[in-house]
């Protein structure tokens with residue numbers, strides 16, 4: 001796959017992967033290419049932890065499933081993140097960002113805007129939405145052939161130091177390198193962030209993976225070969241929309257439109 005195609009086709013995989021393990025040479029290729037990512041002063045502050053053992057993946061899936069259910073039941077998620085949710089194609093087109101809740105059981109569809117709102121928590125709990133989401137999250141993580149954790153060394157990742165910010169920027173670069181390589185190999189990825197959102201849950205993963213105190217586990221992904229026939233999760237979202245360069249970029253000074261290379265057909 002060409003680089004430009006990988007950049008354009010990289011997507012978060014919300015659905016299940018094919019069950020077979022990822023080929024060892026593909027895992028190594030992903031990690032070797034990841035090692036070429038830029039970092040401040042070439043500090044390479046990241047370390048990778050590859051989890052394939054079925055029992056360990058199951059334990060992490062238990063934590064991920066519980067986290068999703070607890071997070072949804074508490075209503076915290078909607079209060080924290082409702083501004084990112086879109087409920088119609090018109091909203092998607094208007095904002096060109098956020099995530100569109102475009103797949104759900106018919107029973108929820110008519111009330112979607114209300115149910116997925118900070119006030120809709122009780123209804124959502126009545127409709128068993130947290131349980132469904134928790135079950136889906138559990139299944140997705142448990143059935144993923146590989147989980148990948150990335151840590152940053154605490155010597156660099158210090159919140160009160162510039163190196164803290166630099167190491168997080170470096171983490172972004174290494175994640176994108178991994179994601180593009182995975183895409184080129186037909187491997188999908190999804191962040192597993194919900195355990196970070198519920199008190200005590202991320203620490204359970206840190207303990208399970210025996211991450212030492214001088215390392216901070218910052219991200220966890222699930223990976224597997226993408227399945228073209230995949231069924232979407234019961235409640236699902238999509239987010240391929242992007243803002244145009246015209247909206248994203250300025251020239252020389254803030255607010256002055258960047259017009260170079262623009263399609264001359266456009267006004």
Ligand SMILES: Cc1cc2nc3c(=O)[nH]c(=O)nc-3n(C[C@H](O)[C@H](O)[C@H](O)COP(=O)(O)O)c2cc1C
Nearest residue numbers: 010011012013014098099190191192193194239240
């Ligand atoms: C820091 C960070 C955390 C994220 N956490 C999650 C997550 O917990 N679950 C998930 O499915 N996607 C997560 N995402 C993925 C974004 O939702 C996704 O990248 C965005 O909607 C654009 O969609 P795309 O990746 O398909 O292009 C996360 C992305 C970032 C950068």
